[in-house]
Amino acid sequence: MKDIKKMTLGEVEEHRKINAEIEKEIGCKKMDISATAEIASEMTDYRGKYCIVRTYSAGVFAGILKARSGQEVEMTDARRLWYWDGAASLSQMANDGVKAPQNCKFAQPVDVQLLQAIEILKCTAEAETIIRKVSVWQR
Numbered sequence: 087m088k089d090i091k092k093m094t095l096g097e098v099e100e101h102r103k104i105n106a107e108i109e110k111e112i113g114c115k116k117m118d119i120s121a122t123a124e125i126a127s128e129m130t131d132y133r134g135k136y137c138i139v140r141t142y143s144a145g146v147f148a149g150i151l152k153a154r155s156g157q158e159v160e161m162t163d164a165r166r167l168w169y170w171d172g173a174a175s176l177s178q179m180a181n182d183g184v185k186a187p188q189n190c191k192f193a194q195p196v197d198v199q200l201l202q203a204i205e206i207l208k209c210t211a212e213a214e215t216i217i218r219k220v221s222v223w224q225r
Contacts, residue, residue: 132206136214138167138180142202146176148217149195151206159203166193168223180207183216191223 137151139159149164170192172185184190209217 132208136209136217137161138176138205138207138209139164139200139203140176140205140207141200142204144200144202147198147200148192148209149198152197154203154206157201157203159200159206160198161200162197163195164198165195165217165220165222167217168193176205176207179217180209180213182210183213184220187216187220190220192217192220194222194224 132151133153135151136149138146138148139151139161140146146167147161147164148167149161151159152162153160168191169189170179170184171189172187173179173182
């Protein structure tokens, strides 16, 4: 197969026609790029949902995801999860909450803009209730 970067416009058009014929032959449904982007957005759009966000260097936060652009995340009513007991992972905490809330160290809620978010987990209603009930830890 020829390198696409070295193909003429005519050759690219010919390949497009061949692909269209193959798609028609095997019954592939064509989708425009905007529809694909819209579906992907719906699958990952957690705006307005209670989420756990893990960042590269600022730690872990639980709160309402207000906005997201790339790795920048804006949250409201967000608590820094400094220490937790009763969940083996953030995934488990997002599903089940914590089993020993009395041992957890979750800071008071704040509005925050986080840079370098590397994981966003949508919480279940049960997990949200449990996380919100953990007493504010402070010194």
